[in-house]
Amino acid sequence: MVNIEHVSVEFKSKNHVFKAVNDVSLKIKKGEIFGIVGTSGAGKSTLLRTINLLQKPTFGNIFIDSVNITNFTGSELRNVRHKIGMIFQHFNLIHTKTVFDNIAFPMIVSGAQKEAVKKRVLELSQLVGLSDKINFYPSQLSGGQKQRVGIARALANNPRILLCDEPTSALDLETTNSILELLKDIHKKTKITTIFITHEMDVIKKICTKVAVMDKGIVVESGNVYDIFALPKHPFTKKLVSHTLNLELPQRIFKDTKGVLLKIIYSGKRAEESILSDVIRKFNVDINILHGKIEYINETPLGILIVNIKNENSAKVDNIINYLKQKTTLTEVFNG
Numbered sequence: 423m424v425n426i427e428h429v430s431v432e433f434k435s436k437n438h439v440f441k442a443v444n445d446v447s448l449k450i451k452k453g454e455i456f457g458i459v460g461t462s463g464a465g466k467s468t469l470l471r472t473i474n475l476l477q478k479p480t481f482g483n484i485f486i487d488s489v490n491i492t493n494f495t496g497s498e499l500r501n502v503r504h505k506i507g508m509i510f511q512h513f514n515l516i517h518t519k520t521v522f523d524n525i526a527f528p529m530i531v532s533g534a535q536k537e538a539v540k541k542r543v544l545e546l547s548q549l550v551g552l553s554d555k556i557n558f559y560p561s562q563l564s565g566g567q568k569q570r571v572g573i574a575r576a577l578a579n580n581p582r583i584l585l586c587d588e589p590t591s592a593l594d595l596e597t598t599n600s601i602l603e604l605l606k607d608i609h610k611k612t613k614i615t616t617i618f619i620t621h622e623m624d625v626i627k628k629i630c631t632k633v634a635v636m637d638k639g640i641v642v643e644s645g646n647v648y649d650i651f652a653l654p655k656h657p658f659t660k661k662l663v664s665h666t667l668n669l670e671l672p673q674r675i676f677k678d679t680k681g682v683l684l685k686i687i688y689s690g691k692r693a694e695e696s697i698l699s700d701v702i703r704k705f706n707v708d709i710n711i712l713h714g715k716i717e718y719i720n721e722t723p724l725g726i727l728i729v730n731i732k733n734e735n736s737a738k739v740d741n742i743i744n745y746l747k748q749k750t751t752l753t754e755v756f757n758g
């Protein structure tokens with residue numbers, strides 16, 4: 423559906439060239455909710471804006487449905503943009519227009535008939551839960567309500583792609599969850615291909631099925647959200663994931679604990695098996711759980727444990743680790 427091929431974006435100042443996006447290639451399939459995560463300045467917005475050519479790539483190409491749109495201008499470009507809706511962190515509503523007129527705006531620009539506009543705006547305001555607010559101005563709305571208007575406006579022309587640039591970053595946790603639920607609900611109903619930018623892995627976990635991790639203009643890792651959470655490979659991804667899973671332990675644990683600490687990740691069906699009781703029985707050891715949780719990512723369980731095995735000889739510990747390695751997704755000595 424959307425193919426980003428070797429895209430770079432350079433910004434030139436007097437005597438300096440800055441590469442905000444550096445040779446990024448991504449394939450986003452029809453109907454996917456694809457996340458792009460990274461810290462501030464990673465180049466996420468710049469990359470996202472190349473998809474509707476708000477930002478022209480310096481190098482590389484953008485394909486939509488196998489059509490290379492990179493050099494589109496005029497009516498060709500307008501037609502492509504018509505198929506792409508976008509929502510923003512700070513909503514970007516027109517303050518002098520009512521909710522009705524904000525939602526109607528893209529349809530009016532593209533020359534829709536008055537009656538069709540009215541019908542669609544009422545339909546959309548119902549979809550986003552704002553039927554009773556259509557005559558309000560943005561200043562009379564909460565942040566979450568403003569984003570609902572932004573979402574309705576983005577959907578006005580029945581786009582086939584929805585670009586979301588940190589749409590929840592200005593919202594509190596509860597409002598964030600309600601906006602994510604709304605976007606999920608819209609996706610369920612429309613199957614619209616959605617590309618979602620955020621700096622939080624937690625948001626990715628809640629809404630996306632695929633994710634690309636960006637750092638300093640480069641995509642360092644991409645894949646299924648579940649796999650990235652279970653087995654992050656790149657150090658930057660590991661850091662993001664461990665932050666989100668909140669696996670930090672107080673330093674004194676590392677200082678005071680005798681024996682070995684193990685991090686154990688077990689996924690899918692295995693999260694429902696009693697692996698630890700198995701080990702305890704089979705090896706006759708005491709295992710102390712220091713940290714433990716089961717996360718549900720795309721409704722599949724992912725078990726994460728940090729355990730301590732005390733006072734055992736190293737050969738026995740090696741045997742236990744080898745046994746656990748066969749039974750789990752990952753078992754490794756944990757150093758924090």
Ligand SMILES: Nc1ncnc2c1ncn2[C@@H]1O[C@H](COP(=O)(O)OP(=O)(O)OP(=O)(O)O)[C@@H](O)[C@H]1O
Nearest residue numbers: 433440442460461462463464465466467468469621
């Ligand atoms: N028009 C521009 N001219 C010059 N530099 C720019 C321009 N737009 C972005 N940049 C630079 O490119 C880098 C990436 O910016 P971008 O907005 O894509 O990051 P981001 O990942 O979206 O960050 P954030 O999470 O803060 O929104 C930044 O260092 C930024 O200063």
Ligand SMILES: [Mg+2]
Nearest residue numbers: 466467468588
């Ligand atoms: Mg940004």
